[in-house]
Amino acid sequence: MTLIGYDRVSLHNGFWQDIRAKNAGISLKNIYRRFAETGRFAALRCEKQEKPSHIFYDSDVAKWLEAAAYLQREFPDKEVGAVIDDTVRTIVKNQLPCGYFNSYYQVYKPDRIFMERMEHELYCAGHLIEAAVALDECGVNAELLPAMRKYADYIYERFYVRRDTGFTTCGHPEIELALVRLYEHTGEEKYLTLAKFFLDERGVRAEEIYPWMDREYDQSHKPVRQQREAVGHSVRALYLYIAMADVGRLTQDEALIDTCRALFSDIVRSKLYITGGAGSGWYGERFTVPYDLPNAEAYAETCASIALAFFCDRLAKAGNSAQYHAAIERALYNNILAGESADGKAFYYVNPLEADRQYAQYANTVPGIPFKPLLERVEVFDCSCCPPNLVRLFARVGGFAYGEEDGVLFVNQYISSDVSACGIDLSLKTELPYAGNVTISANGKGRLALRIPVWQMSLTCRVNGEYVRPEEKDDYLYFDVNGKAQIEVNFEMRPRFVYANERVRADSGRKAVEYGPFVLCAEQVDNGGELYGIEIPSLEHAVTERTQQGICVRVPARRLRSGDALYSYLPPEKESFTLTLIPYFMWANRGKNDMQVWFL
């Protein structure tokens, strides 16, 4: 399936456009301010700083540039434009004559350029390349692209032609997918060749790895085509898989695509949180073993979910299946959205499914405890990959909505927007994600396919006011359009129980509640503390309201009550009360809070 790029989709006001506008008005500037305050922009001047810059500061700025590119196209802002131009000029000015640019290596380790595999050099290069493509694509700045092409050419020369570098593949994948993007934007074959080279060379020999880490950590434990299980650092893994799917598609390498499908399957069958979070282990920010999905200690990094969404997008391009869009939807409306605060200023890196203030207070007080639960989002992290990654994803969210294949226009995500493709001008309006009604005004001659969301309880369709029963195939509804048509589909949206596989030890015997694409959660601010022992016997009498938190579901529930004894031969008593649930992504916006997703 050819996916229709974000640049061909015009969003209407609504859920996503509100977020994008907030990101343009607040988040982008706030991230800029915090990045500037922490020296990330100054580092690009390639001068020694009092506090040495971090090895991947360049990538933070690059992701900010990329996000800014998409947003400037639609929400132009002079101040942001000036920062972009100034930043690009600084990079170009300090680029070495050979094309190389890395603000850390040029200043602190000029003699170690391309010698240290684990130090994120090509990772930074990849993000700069992505930024350059985005700036050019959006017509925001044309100067970075030639500079980054020169850099890519230099990487090609050193890694592929001369092969005189201290390592062959980068310890943090990203360059591979960036090179594919550069290839697709410029048509220059050598970038695809280099991307494929980096994939082919990965895991074929023992290369440098952190001394405290195993080779699974950065997916260099075996050749990529033999990797059938998602292992190691989850962002590294998923960035790699994105490039594998891309190169597989572009080189018609069925083995590579098949590997990607196996990896996807491994993730969604045993390693994915119900929120679309991937990589459960805080140690190494990584995939662990099947069904190991702890709730309070969940890592579920925001960037990993973002990468998962992009991986699914690439899988769909390599051969569509509705399940890829269902996975994008799960990640997008839950783990990913949770990454940003309601006010757009603060961010989560880690996305737990359970929070306990008392334990968090303890873990944050005892200095050496390695995993520190964070009960409120923060404006910047030392490792601050997630904030600009979120903004760049939201800015191009329209790119997830539509695809075309065999002349059919596919609607994969329901986002209020206009698009023209496959002979149809389409305007889609929906209350999604808060209600299941979708109204499509179509004009033209062609065929339309609408994805049936996994969460719908039933559906009705009307065409020009008449109830119809459209053709249904592989989780899409098909409509023929001839002239002007109004297609109204209603996907019934009600709170539903979801059960985890009993092999998931953290959730066995428990259930979560979903409402449409949202996983719901209970917060202490609405329900009082002690959220572990809450039983929801039925959702029959659940009431859904639109509120400040988007929606809220109130449902009769029971709280276990054991009294003072720690253990008792008598079962706990049950106290009836009304449980209030809100979308998971809205948690932690009202102060420090206990929170719970799984119930009895």
Next chain:
Amino acid sequence: MTLIGYDRVSLHNGFWQDIRAKNAGISLKNIYRRFAETGRFAALRCEKQEKPSHIFYDSDVAKWLEAAAYLQREFPDKEVGAVIDDTVRTIVKNQLPCGYFNSYYQVYKPDRIFMERMEHELYCAGHLIEAAVALDECGVNAELLPAMRKYADYIYERFYVRRDTGFTTCGHPEIELALVRLYEHTGEEKYLTLAKFFLDERGVRAEEIYPWMDREYDQSHKPVRQQREAVGHSVRALYLYIAMADVGRLTQDEALIDTCRALFSDIVRSKLYITGGAGSGWYGERFTVPYDLPNAEAYAETCASIALAFFCDRLAKAGNSAQYHAAIERALYNNILAGESADGKAFYYVNPLEADRQYAQYANTVPGIPFKPLLERVEVFDCSCCPPNLVRLFARVGGFAYGEEDGVLFVNQYISSDVSACGIDLSLKTELPYAGNVTISANGKGRLALRIPVWQMSLTCRVNGEYVRPEEKDDYLYFDVNGKAQIEVNFEMRPRFVYANERVRADSGRKAVEYGPFVLCAEQVDNGGELYGIEIPSLEHAVTERTQQGICVRVPARRLRSGDALYSYLPPEKESFTLTLIPYFMWANRGKNDMQVWFL
């Protein structure tokens, strides 16, 4: 209550005597062999070793000596006797003229003696003092006692009289309780004075602590009389509390005793595993926050449960209550017994309530993961405090059985044995812990009180064959003895559900099964894997059998079955099967195994 010492209780053959005999024949020698192989005995020669000895090697040997003392009294063994004498000679020979002895400081840091608070010097001294008392008390060796008195006198001189040391209180409590024991054995007041001094000085000023640790860690965060919550390293905490209860009793310090009662209450109400394990946090081997009792990641160090049993014993001495003996029973038959393998050769330091082979394999493969689940016991640890601690506890287990107060002979634990006290010669026979029948042959004139175990479902009593309804007060049954009497009590023992307080997030909505004093568990070897999703609807049809594992309970149960999907809108199906449960302490004796205590 005056507790009747282990040396006044003669055990009959039976559950505990079998363990003690096994410990004498196998465990003691095997620990000696492993300690010798790892250089622990050689270190006492105070010569530089190729591999420097550990700072607390002396304490390992001391606990071995103490265990050996108790066992030699009853199971004399020439070989062991020779090791004892030789070891004592080595210590005495290398003791400094001033009385000081520490094999690590004398060799590696002679200029830092009594300067480093966190390096276990007085902790080692305390264990050597305990060993000296035990060897003397058991008539096994009389040479160590005068040497250790001299050492204690030197500690008194330096810490209490001259106060010229680099710290005031030791970073690992133990010396305090050892000094009380030395005082009680010798009658020398200054040892009690010094013990009290160490308690009084604790937490009153900022003393050295590990730089990575908070002051709660070693209970130096506030004066001991203000410590109402159990915090920090659990073994440190409980060793301290033992001395607090002792000193409180011996100096009639009601405030101190009251503090100990508050600490006990805090532990049993919110920080105790159902197995009697204390200190749930692996980081810092410590108490965390109330109700934080994770199962798979449970620390529950064997030594902490041993210390808890001793703390309860001291609380009973300071003012009896049946709850102290109930807590001893819980710890003894579960967490503590689990510390030693069925063959007596291997030991657990950490005692989880859930084990998963797949996760354990992962955690043990990835080098940096800090918490490594151990699915089989091992012969020796780098920090090998638990093995000799277990043997010394089992060797004196008879000391938990009886007490006397106001002329009444109390039976606190049911251990087949003879004792004479309060004008009664008593011989007790029981099938406990496997069946609830107790037969007491008493002769003399006096009053007898039998503790009613918390787990009994009903009880019957016969005196000389006649059913009687004895006086019952504060969880004891009272009997008057006049002449010869045969008292038969049967405590009905059946599998019972136990429920955790719903605030325990790991167990909320789950239940465990107890049988008599045992907590039961399911192992994969009996039940297949996937033990998380097992539901036990009822125990009505449970069948209990005597087996190799002591007992086993078979009960109709249901296994949740979800198929392949990770999440589903349909609840899992339920598959009926017969669940096999064994006593928790017997787990991990049949190879690497999944294990589970809490069920749906």
